[in-house]
Amino acid sequence: MNLLIKFPDQSESFAYGVEFGRLLEKIERGDLSISNNGFPVRVENCSLLAIACSLHGYVPNFSKPYLDGWVDFLGIKRTMSEN
Numbered sequence: 001m002n003l004l005i006k007f008p009d010q011s012e013s014f015a016y017g018v019e020f021g022r023l024l025e026k027i028e029r030g031d032l033s034i035s036n037n038g039f040p041v042r043v044e045n046c047s048l049l050a051i052a053c054s055l056h057g058y059v060p061n062f063s064k065p066y067l068d069g070w071v072d073f074l075g076i077k078r079t080m081s082e083n
Contacts, residue, residue: 012044020045021050027056029074034058034075041067041073049073 013068019041026034041049053060053075054070063072 016042016044018046023049024052025076027052027058030056030077032077033080034073036073040070043069043071046071046073049075074079 003083018035023034023036023041023045040063044062046062049062050060052058057078058075061074061076065071
């Protein structure tokens with residue numbers, strides 16, 4: 001396996017921002033469910049994701065942290081029912 005794209009420095013905050021930005025784009029687009037394409041997210045992004053979900057009508061779901069700071073994340077869009 002060859003690394004095709006890598007960050008030019010070792011800034012953790014930059015890497016966390018890229019991860020959050022990818023998920024925020026899906027939230028702003030209005031996808032019915034939001035995930036990180038089958039990958040976990042960094043625990044450092046949980047509070048930002050929870051805020052973004054709340055502001056855009058999603059229910060955030062996080063697993064317990066594992067593997068040194070990773071969590072599974074799934075955001076589900078709140079929908080109105082006619083029932």
